[in-house]
Amino acid sequence: MDHSVFQVYEDEIQSLEEEIKLLTEKHEDSLQELAFFSDEEIVISIKSFQGEFQGESKGCESDLKAQLASLLTDFSFLMKFSGIKFTNHLKKTVERTRNRTVQKHSLAGNCHSLSFQLEFQLLELQNKEDVSAVITDLSIIMESGEDSDMSKFVSSTEEHRNLLTFFRSLSSYGEWCEHRRCTFLHFKKDEPMVDA
Known part of the structure; x- marks a missing residue:
């Protein structure tokens, strides 16, 4: 070489x-x-670090508990204010990609004396700036009895997929039905029906 x-x-x-x-x-x-550093000093500093970490986590835990208590108080107030009580909620993720999520929701509850069930899909699209959500496939089940206006309202809500309008109207309608029921009970008590 x-x-x-x-x-x-x-x-x-x-x-x-x-x-x-x-x-x-x-x-x-x-x-x-x-x-x-002696072994004792190393052990002491490790315990000190663990103590600080546990103190921070306890502080975070108490903050989370306080936030949860505040949210539950707000939720309770909204239920009393609107008369709407949810008895069941199921959520299932149908599809998930990097910028698109589809979830299927099923809600059940009552508003005063009216019961309702909702099923819908929530499509969330995420781009760089923001997240947008769209309700699709809305289905509302209510016992409207002979009230054709309620049936029309439910059909219109399903067509336009506007849950905010549905819950606002349901709250007002449920309150009105409750007043009407109480009024009829009052008259029924004072004026018994005469058999014909």
Whole structure:
């Protein structure tokens, strides 16, 4: 072989030996730094760190409990205010991609003396700026009895897929039905029906 090829290999070997020497020195320095701390000091600092972490997690836990209590209070107020009480909610993710999520929801509840069931799909689209949600496949089941206006309202709501309008109207209608029922009970008590 040529002498220049040997020289290249020798230079490479020399470079690697220097790098090994530097790394060995750094390793010995770090071992000496660790030797400054006794086992007890290391254990104490680990326990101190764990204590700080547990204190922070307890603080977070108490904050979460306070937030949950506040949300439950708000939810209770809204149920009393609107008369709407949810008795069941099921959610199932049908499809999930990077920027699209489809969830199927099923809700059941009552508003005063009216019971309702809803089924719908919620399509969430996410782009760089924001997230938009669209309700699809809305189905509402209510016992409207002989009230054709309620049937028309339910059909219109299913067509337009506007849940906010549905719940606002349901709250007002349910309150009106409750007043009407109480009024008829009052008259029925005072004026018994005469058999014909």
